[in-house]
Amino acid sequence: MSTISRSIPRPDSPEKSAGRTNYLDDLKIEGALHARLLLSSRPQALLRRVETPALPDGYVIVDYHDIPGANAVRMINDSWPLFPVDTVEYIGQPILLIAGADVAVIDELIAAVAVEYEDLPPVFGIDGAEAANSPECFVDYQFKGAPGIPASESEKPENLAFTISESFDTGAQEHIYLEPQAMAGWYENGRITVTGPMQCPYYVHKAIVTIFGWEPDRVRIVQAPTGGAFGGKEEFPSVLAGYVALAAYKTEQPVKLVLDRGQDIEISTKRHPSRIALASTVGTSGFVQSTCADVRLDGGAFEGLSSTVLQRALFSVSGVYRVPECSVRGRAYRTNVAPYGAFRGFGSPQAFFASEMHMCHLARKHGEDPLTFKRRHLLQQGDRTITGGILRDPVKMEEMIDLAVTPSEYDRKRAEYERGAGITRRGIGVSLFNHGCGFTGSGERDIIKARVKLRSHADGKVEVLCSNVEMGQGAETTLRKIVAETLGIPMNRVEFQNPDTDQVPDSGPTVASRTVMVVGGLLHKAALKLKNTDPPRPGRSVEVEANYEQPPEIEWDQSTFTGDAYPAFSWGVNIMEIELDLLTFTIHPLTVWAIYDIGTAIDERIVIGQIQGGIVQGIGYGSTELLEVRDGAFQQRSMTDYVIPGSLDTPEIHVELVSNPYHDGPFGAKGVGEIPLTGSAPALGDAVECALGAEIHQIPLTPEYLEELVRSEGRAR
Amino acid sequence: MRVSFTVNGNSVMVEAEPLARLLDVLRVDLGLHGVKEGCGEGECGACAILLNGRIVNSCVTPVTAAEGAEILTIEGFRETDRYAVIEQAFSDAGAVQCGFCTPGFVMATEALLRENPKPSEKEIRHGLSGNLCRCTGYNMIVQAVQTASEKLNE
Numbered sequence: 034m035s036t037i038s039r040s041i042p043r044p045d046s047p048e049k050s051a052g053r054t055n056y057l058d059d060l061k062i063e064g065a066l067h068a069r070l071l072l073s074s075r076p077q078a079l080l081r082r083v084e085t086p087a088l089p090d091g092y093v094i095v096d097y098h099d100i101p102g103a104n105a106v107r108m109i110n111d112s113w114p115l116f117p118v119d120t121v122e123y124i125g126q127p128i129l130l131i132a133g134a135d136v137a138v139i140d141e142l143i144a145a146v147a148v149e150y151e152d153l154p155p156v157f158g159i160d161g162a163e164a165a166n167s168p169e170c171f172v173d174y175q176f177k178g179a180p181g182i183p184a185s186e187s188e189k190p191e192n193l194a195f196t197i198s199e200s201f202d203t204g205a206q207e208h209i210y211l212e213p214q215a216m217a218g219w220y221e222n223g224r225i226t227v228t229g230p231m232q233c234p235y236y237v238h239k240a241i242v243t244i245f246g247w248e249p250d251r252v253r254i255v256q257a258p259t260g261g262a263f264g265g266k267e268e269f270p271s272v273l274a275g276y277v278a279l280a281a282y283k284t285e286q287p288v289k290l291v292l293d294r295g296q297d298i299e300i301s302t303k304r305h306p307s308r309i310a311l312a313s314t315v316g317t318s319g320f321v322q323s324t325c326a327d328v329r330l331d332g333g334a335f336e337g338l339s340s341t342v343l344q345r346a347l348f349s350v351s352g353v354y355r356v357p358e359c360s361v362r363g364r365a366y367r368t369n370v371a372p373y374g375a376f377r378g379f380g381s382p383q384a385f386f387a388s389e390m391h392m393c394h395l396a397r398k399h400g401e402d403p404l405t406f407k408r409r410h411l412l413q414q415g416d417r418t419i420t421g422g423i424l425r426d427p428v429k430m431e432e433m434i435d436l437a438v439t440p441s442e443y444d445r446k447r448a449e450y451e452r453g454a455g456i457t458r459r460g461i462g463v464s465l466f467n468h469g470c471g472f473t474g475s476g477e478r479d480i481i482k483a484r485v486k487l488r489s490h491a492d493g494k495v496e497v498l499c500s501n502v503e504m505g506q507g508a509e510t511t512l513r514k515i516v517a518e519t520l521g522i523p524m525n526r527v528e529f530q531n532p533d534t535d536q537v538p539d540s541g542p543t544v545a546s547r548t549v550m551v552v553g554g555l556l557h558k559a560a561l562k563l564k565n566t567d568p569p570r571p572g573r574s575v576e577v578e579a580n581y582e583q584p585p586e587i588e589w590d591q592s593t594f595t596g597d598a599y600p601a602f603s604w605g606v607n608i609m610e611i612e613l614d615l616l617t618f619t620i621h622p623l624t625v626w627a628i629y630d631i632g633t634a635i636d637e638r639i640v641i642g643q644i645q646g647g648i649v650q651g652i653g654y655g656s657t658e659l660l661e662v663r664d665g666a667f668q669q670r671s672m673t674d675y676v677i678p679g680s681l682d683t684p685e686i687h688v689e690l691v692s693n694p695y696h697d698g699p700f701g702a703k704g705v706g707e708i709p710l711t712g713s714a715p716a717l718g719d720a721v722e723c724a725l726g727a728e729i730h731q732i733p734l735t736p737e738y739l740e741e742l743v744r745s746e747g748r749a750r
Numbered sequence: 751m752r753v754s755f756t757v758n759g760n761s762v763m764v765e766a767e768p769l770a771r772l773l774d775v776l777r778v779d780l781g782l783h784g785v786k787e788g789c790g791e792g793e794c795g796a797c798a799i800l801l802n803g804r805i806v807n808s809c810v811t812p813v814t815a816a817e818g819a820e821i822l823t824i825e826g827f828r829e830t831d832r833y834a835v836i837e838q839a840f841s842d843a844g845a846v847q848c849g850f851c852t853p854g855f856v857m858a859t860e861a862l863l864r865e866n867p868k869p870s871e872k873e874i875r876h877g878l879s880g881n882l883c884r885c886t887g888y889n890m891i892v893q894a895v896q897t898a899s900e901k902l903n904e
């Protein structure tokens with residue numbers, strides 16, 4: 034084990050346990066007003082009239098009239114209006130806000146607003162979008178996948194044995210970060226300051242600059258301690274920041290907006306529901322010859338990040354396998370529901386669920402165990418990815434599979450469980466997956482352009498200056514550790530503060546499994562610079578900077594989706610054993626063997642924590658986390674109705690890390706944040722297929738769906 | 751109405767609506783911000799406190815239920831030796847990520863270990879089943895409770 038991998042105590046742990054960490058709602062903000070939102074009750078309607086009650090002194094209404102700059106929350110583009118002007122496009126869309134001193138008074142005022150709607154025909158879900166003559170798409174991509182294998186190694190042409198054409202549905206997923214979304218804003222001395230839980234201080238900064246139409250230096254964003262995020266605090270905080278900033282500007286008083294759980298679920302972003310059609314041909318010797326993939330995402334009412342989520346889904350849709358011929362189409366539909374957005378995995382959990390189950394079905398039709406069939410198709414070093422990128426680094430999947438198969442006794446159990454009968458069944462399943470680390474394509478070079486700084490102080494301390502946040506994932510520990518280890522100084526001499534855009538350069542958002550690999554890599558570079566030119570020592574203050582440079586071997590063409598979509602991949606193998614109760618049709622995950630190649634672990638315990646937590650979130654995604662939309666309204670709007678895993682539901686998880694240092698990552702590190710979530714649903718699906726002898730085509734695996742499966746095709750009880 | 755009770759060893763009297771949530775009284779009136787609100791409906795345990803030694807979710811406890819009671823929140827518990835052992839065990843096991851759930855888990859751990867100083871893994875999972883954590887996947891928290899129990903029994 035590399036010395037940097039050795040776990041150290043997390044510096045933020047004692048304060049958090051003691052309840053001393055002040056999240057936004059814990060901050061004392063002198064004179065702060067409260068704010069509440071009035072939400073649309075219609076999925077799509079003209080706003081005929083909005084009649085507001087007379088306001089007591091000290092209470093104000095804020096809506097689109099109050100926006101000094103653009104009525105747009107800047108994300109990839111400006112398609113998300115902060116407040117509606119004449120049309121509402123989803124249930125829960127904030128129409129206006131009321132701010133004032135007393136929440137009870139605000140609530141009464143909100144209730145007294147009379148909105149006259151003129152309903153327009155809404156579009157619900159992928160079915161609804163496709164029922165239209167020409168569905169409204171945010172984006173529609175098509176490309177030909179590169180052959181996975183070098184031409185010389187291609188199989189000789191052989192006869193077609195069979196074709197499977199099938200379709201998979203995945204549901205929406207809500208983040209349920211334990212701390213609901215919240216934000217506070219000030220207007221002082223001609224400047225706006227916003228603070229709250231967030232992943233991307235500079236996204237919020239750009240959004241506020243756009244909304245006000247001001248010079249960037251009049252806006253300051255400070256991240257507050259963030260009680261979980263998982264992508265849910267990637268783009269949505271920019272929206273809330275817009276609300277509190279406008280209210281603070283209008284009232285010239287601090288304004289605080291804290292969502293309760295129900296409202297948070299109703300109006301915040303979620304994982305995109307998907308429908309993924311896959312059609313593959315298999316030759317007589319059991320090799321996939323071609324695959325045709327058609328990925329549809331429900332994008333919700335505004336485009337937001339749908340295009341980039343879709344891209345990652347498309348680049349994941351052939352899994353970790355060699356496919357000689359592949360054609361891909363992807364669309365994100367506009368529908369009348371709250372916009373879907375970023376969630377750990379970012380399109381890849383949907384794609385991997387579909388492609389892994391598809392491989393299982395191809396294997397079954399070929400008369401083979403899924404793992405044997407998958408193994409024969411594994412991508413190897415030197416192969417091409419679906420976009421024609423080259424897998425330059427060693428691929429250790431074979432070794433990793435062995436590390437999971439042996440302790441789990443996969444072969445014996447698989448054979449035994451496939452013959453299972455009765456009310457209580459066992460199943461064992463496998464998933465093989467990877468995750469491209471960092472932004473897709475040339476995003477890091479062309480869009481993010483990350484910059485970091487290190488400042489060594491006269492007292493011998495070294496300060497980390499970057500815009501990446503601690504949100505539970507351990508960034509404070511790992512980034513400090515990288516700097517300390519590089520400089521050869523103790524960790525307690527390296528300081529890390531929650532980012533404040535007045536202090537830190539823009540090192541990009543805390544997303545896309547990029548924080549350690551990309552930002553940590555830049556800090557490593559800066560630390561080397563400091564060490565070699567001006568080692569930190571008492572009495573001297575020095576500042577060094579490092580800027581992102583794309584590794585020279587990387588090539589990418591965004592217009593044709595060709596080249597290296599990602600500079601590096603992390604890889605994973607899950608074997609999951611479950612018990613299935615056919616009285617209640619519930620799944621009990623028993624044990625997971627989880628083997629990962631994430632390059633080098635910067636801190637083993639933190640990495641294992643990410644893996645454990647990600648696996649459990651993925652189990653929820655695949656099983657209990659049902660989020661239905663009926664007539665445009667989310668049906669599960671509380672933590673009672675929307676069921677995330679609890680301490681009784683989690684399996685034993687054996688994590689093993691395989692070292693495979695990446696030359697461009699700090700100490701060889703790649704990304705780990707997202708990949709663990711991806712592997713759960715397909716392993717769960719395969720295990721259920723093993724237990725039931727039925728084919729799965731959707732998640733979550735609700736009791737209703739499982740019952741239907743058993744009745745229609747499973748092994749009889 | 752007036753309600754009097756003891757919080758972390760201090761007697762307090764507050765003026766509150768009869769239906770006021772104990773959570774709001776603790777957070778807003780008494781400034782005890784270690785008690786968190788994750789769901790407001792008794793589902794997540796982020797607001798867990800000990801009321802006469804029993805674990806309760808303060809978001810679904812009316813303030814009237816506190817009349818004459820002894821309440822222990824994380825702010826009081828963190829001053830004790832038992833807390834120090836539990837905190838260390840949480841840190842060693844990697845049981846803390848975003849930390850929003852953690853004070854609630856610490857209180858649930860204390861409630862469990864007072865009642866059952868040597869719980870089995872299954873009993874720990876049951877003891878923590880009123881608390882939700884979205885970050886850790888629980889196993890590292892269960893490990894922490896196991897370690898704390900061993901240390902406290904030494």
Ligand code: FES
Nearest residue numbers: 788790794795809
């Ligand atoms: S806030 Fe009380 S149980 Fe969730």
Ligand code: FES
Nearest residue numbers: 848851883884885
């Ligand atoms: S540590 Fe984040 S919810 Fe438990």
